[in-house]
Amino acid sequence: YNRMKRSIPRGLYGITGEKFAGGRNNIECVREMIAGGIEVIQYREKEKPLREKIEEIKEIRKICRENNVFFIVNDHIDIALLVEADGVHVGQKDMHISDVRRLVGEDMIIGLSTHSPEQAKQAVLDGADYIGVGPIFPTTTKDTPSVGLEYLEFATKNIDIPFVAIGGIKLHNIGEISVRDPYSICLVSEIVGAEDIKATVERIKAAI
Numbered sequence: 334y335n336r337m338k339r340s341i342p343r344g345l346y347g348i349t350g351e352k353f354a355g356g357r358n359n360i361e362c363v364r365e366m367i368a369g370g371i372e373v374i375q376y377r378e379k380e381k382p383l384r385e386k387i388e389e390i391k392e393i394r395k396i397c398r399e400n401n402v403f404f405i406v407n408d409h410i411d412i413a414l415l416v417e418a419d420g421v422h423v424g425q426k427d428m429h430i431s432d433v434r435r436l437v438g439e440d441m442i443i444g445l446s447t448h449s450p451e452q453a454k455q456a457v458l459d460g461a462d463y464i465g466v467g468p469i470f471p472t473t474t475k476d477t478p479s480v481g482l483e484y485l486e487f488a489t490k491n492i493d494i495p496f497v498a499i500g501g502i503k504l505h506n507i508g509e510i511s512v513r514d515p516y517s518i519c520l521v522s523e524i525v526g527a528e529d530i531k532a533t534v535e536r537i538k539a540a541i
């Protein structure tokens with residue numbers, strides 16, 4: 334197979350988060366993000382029953398496929414396989430990348446959250462296809478201390494696989510991120526918490 338095929342698209346990476354969405358459901362949020370031109374959608378939902386998540390993921394998978402948007406499932410390797418997602422995303426305390434690879438095969442993208450240069454270097458050695466780099470700024474969306482812009486600068490200089498800057502990124506500070514030239518940028522609460530998600534995605538893309 335073609336190794337080049339196994340790469341996430343560059344650009345804006347969106348993540349679901351119904352908690353921040355002011356009453357809108359994940360499917361509505363995804364439709365709005367896609368209307369705004371987002372390149373990648375990750376389904377991340379910590380608090381719903383598995384069966385509800387599966388129904389939503391099937392629907393979002395379909396919407397992403399129809400719109401040519403890259404689709405990644407957080408945490409659930411089995412569901413990623415079930416719906417033939419483009420990728421699966423795991424964290425430092427989840428299944429090891431080498432074991433994920435054995436389960437998902439060579440064609441599915443594997444992403445890993447990293448919070449330090451050591452974790453980033455290890456992720457490359459272990460065969461991650463891309464890494465999350467962050468949280469760059471303080472955030473309440475995830476319970477991990479922020480690591481600062483230095484780590485992003487390290488990644489830009491030293492990491493040869495795609496990496497996504499994440500954590501506390503807003504329209505007002507995105508310039509500090511984009512000048513450091515990450516492969517992609519991810520905003521969660523700024524997008525799904527926006528009054529007008531589509532317009533916010535368009536504004537962020539213009540800012541990048």
Ligand code: TZP
Nearest residue numbers: 468472474500501520521522
């Ligand atoms: N991983 C690192 S920070 C983060 C995740 C999932 C949350 C980022 O959310 P926000 O709302 O963009 O700060």
Ligand code: MG
Nearest residue numbers: 408423424427
């Ligand atoms: Mg996880």
